[in-house]
Amino acid sequence: MPVSWSAYVDLVERLRDTLGGDDALAEAASQIPAVTPLLSSFAALFITPIRLARFFARTLDPRIWPCMSVQFEALPGGLLHVVHSVPGDYRGATSVFAAAAGAWRTTPCRLGLPPAEMLAVAVEPRRGDFLMRMPAPKSVSASARAIAVEAFARFAADELATDAATIERASATRSSADPQRIGAIGAPDRAITLAQFRWALTRREAEVVKLVVRGLPNKDIAAELGCAAKTVEMHVTGVMKKSLAKTRTELIHLLWQLEGAGSASERL
Secondary structure (H helix, E strand, O other), rough: OOOOHHHHHHHHHHHHHHHHHHHHHHHHHHHHHHHHHHHHHHHHOOOHHHHHHHHHHHHHHHHHOOOOOEEEEEEEHHEEEEEOOOOOOOOOOOOHHHHHHHHHHHHHHHHOOOOEEEEEEEEEEEEEEEEOOOOOOOOHHHHHHHHHHHHHHHHHHHHHHHHHHHHHHOOOOOOOOOHHHHHHHHOOOHHHHHHHHHOOOOOOHHHHHHHOOOOOOOOHHHHHHOOOOHHHEEEHHHHHHHOOOOOOOHHHHHHHHHHHHHHHHHHO
């Protein structure tokens, strides 16, 4: 579940103060694999530490912290360059990125591998820049993969199967009604939920979509959500890329199709 950035910063800073500094906080963050065994089992699906790190950077982290931008680059020789950053209008905290360094270091440990070698760590109030070398992967036994598949099922398999069946069965029953109606009444929760799952939208992007289809310009959306217009623009751009919509009108049309898919699934 996404969390408030400010609340997360408060928590991390309290932990830092309790533990005695950023170095101690980073060390504590390195213990995360030991306290999340289910996620570690699920991690075995990715086989290599680079693939697992890509999942964290591009899928999991943006869902937990929608305000955070993550640049991910896999380099030759097992090198990995990751940069976390938050916009200037968000609260800065070096402790957050110090903790991230500890978490990245032990990402391979979820696969039963040694920690990553941290070659360069640069921590700023709103930015963390990490260059690391991941260990070579090892073969995964059939039993380990079976455990991983079971763990994955506990995360999302049922939702994936349901969504796939809904979209497939509804493809021949799209509504012929005017797609602009969805803009007039606002996007139904069902359409937004399907869009959020289908397009891998963050919580904040889903909130922005609801206001976009009401016809609000970016500045009014920013006022509704209590953020900067540039932040809204960033979220709208992200939604357009994920949905493959070229205009807001096309985005509304795609949402209407999802609403039709949701209605079809109720009749099945």
